[in-house]
Amino acid sequence: MLKLYKRIKRTNQNGLTLIEVMAAVVILSIAVLSFTMLFSKNVEFSHREENRNAALxxxxxxxxxxxxxxPTTxxxxxxxxxxxxxxxxxxNAATAPAVIYYPSAADRQYRITITDLVIPASQSFQVQDKLKPANTFQFNVRDYFSHIQVQVDGLTSTGESYTLQSYIERNEARP
Incomplete structure (x- = not known):
């Protein structure tokens, strides 16, 4: 009878103990939580980039x-x-910036501030005459261009601000 009991006890050890099951559940929970956090950060980053692209x-x-x-009047x-x-x-640096809203003045999702940045008088460029290399012409940049800055501020929950600058020709085209 003792031999039968020992044989039954030995063959019964093929199953999992409660501690092994608990350890497997903890490891699986950590893996699932890691993927959930990764997914939520990915969604947050995607939303932020979508807002950035819209503002730009x-x-x-x-x-x-x-x-x-x-260039017109x-x-x-x-x-x-x-x-x-x-x-x-x-x-002129003393000029107040223009402020408008997007998509409209009634539905304000973005505040757009348009500013003319001052171009220093020293900023100029020189052009050499190809037919007569001895002739050079000096042009002051501020006589021909405006340095425009457009700042877009989000008025929603993100509240981020993006700025874009450009030189725009302000003299009418010559024939």
């Missing part, structure tokens, strides 16, 4: 809307809002 697209659109109208209508361009043409 708005800034590029404003710059592109300003390019054809800055008129004003710009950007996102259904009037922008006075006289302040963007004078190259």
């Amino acid at each position: 697209t708005v800034a590029r659109t404003v710059i592109e809307e300003l390019k054809p109208v800055l 008129g004003n710009a209508n950007i996102f259904g809002q009037q922008v006075l361009l006289a302040s963007l043409r004078d190259n």
